[in-house]
Amino acid sequence: MIHLGIIGTNWISHQFVNAALETKRYDLTAVYSRKLETAQKFGEEYGDVEYATDLKTFFGIAHMDTVYIASPNSLHFEQAKQGILAGKNIIVEKPAFSTPAEMEEIIELANQQKVFFFEAARNIHEKSFKKIGDLLPLKNKIMGANFTYMKYSSRYDQVLDGQEPNIFSPHFSGGAMADLGVYLVYAAVGWFGMPNESHYFARKIPTDVDGIGTAILRYDLFDVTLQTGKNADSFLDSEIYFDGGTLILDSVNAISKAEFHDRNHQERDIIELTTEENPMIEEAHDFADVLENPNDSIMGARYEEWVELARNVNKVLTTLRKSAGIVFDADKE
Structure with missing residues (x-):
């Protein structure tokens, strides 16, 4: 236990x-x-x-x-x-x-x-995320992707009233990319690897962090566009473009629906996915697998993959944030 x-x-x-x-x-x-x-x-x-x-x-x-x-x-x-x-x-x-x-x-x-x-x-521990990753073709068959996660935060009302809640404060390392965009970056880096370039075009709010923004991750053969925000709502699907069609996802932060549109045959194939009522159960199981088997080589390899992914996501998030001129107190320490 x-x-x-x-x-x-x-x-x-x-x-x-x-x-x-x-x-x-x-x-x-x-x-x-x-x-x-x-x-x-x-x-x-x-x-x-x-x-x-x-x-x-x-x-x-x-x-x-x-x-x-x-x-x-x-x-x-x-x-x-x-x-x-x-x-x-x-x-x-x-x-x-x-x-x-x-x-x-x-x-x-x-x-x-x-x-x-x-x-x-x-999101990276969910069975649906892993299944989509297994279905992706070789990178030379990918034409690009567009991931969106944008949800209005009730705490933005406090910003409008002249306050600075933690989630929108540079003192507490807040902002839209840090809070919601991180899921998008995890999806991109988890599925496609590290980008060659990362650029973030953000709109700052009065607290001097990003309220909404668009990022572009440049890879050798394609680009991934990320749209995130906490002062507006989006109802867009996320998409991955292949040379023969488009994979449509209802989200990348919690995938519950996916279908592939085959351009050649003009057909849509529904992809069967398994989801949990509590979206944190799968990560809790994954963590327990490692904690309960600290000397298992397979578990150890999985753990190292997660650590390396966390390291790379942090690098991309920092590059994006700095490209948008967003400065945290932690940068100065």
Whole structure:
């Protein structure tokens, strides 16, 4: 059994805990919050849980072996570092870290301490994502792709009122690309590899991060266009263009529907996909496979692939952000 601790008492933490418990491979051991009542409110539905209001006490809970971190983005690095030094495996909600330097330090430290670091990019762990990847042709048969994930955030109302919520703050490494665009970058890099060039044309909002934007990833033979935003809604499908037709996806962040339009035969083939009610169950299983089999060579190879993908996605996100003139506090540290 994996003994899980939680940092971050928002809805996504509840979703991960429920997914983890559903696998029957985890139990919820501890919850951290700066306010005891907040931690207790989060944990009350999960039975016998320990609570901590300072990180030293939290990471000192001996029987807790793995920590899921879903605090504001800019806090991930120091909390992950402290957890690793305490001998804990860490699962860090995407985007895990603000800069490549932070990413490299955590990867190296985790290796030194012989613990695991996972970035919780759930879409790459879904069976539907893996199935689409298996169906893709050789790169010389791909003509391009267009991925979209754009969803209005209620916290943008606060921006309009002159406030600076964490998700829209450069102090907390926020913005549309960091929050939603990361799924698109994971899809592109996961399926096609690292691009040769990355450019982001963003519209900044008053807090000086991106509210909406379009990115272009240039590969040897094709381009991938990414459209993301948190101050508007999009209802567009995502598409991958082949030399003989088009693969149409309802999304790339959580694929539930896919069909291939064959240009030559003017036919549409429905692709059968399997989805889970809780979209975090598959990543919880994947993480458990590694955590429960730390010396298995196959699991080890999968883990290294995820780490390398996380490293590359972080590099692309940073290149995109800097090309749009978006500066985080973490860049200055």
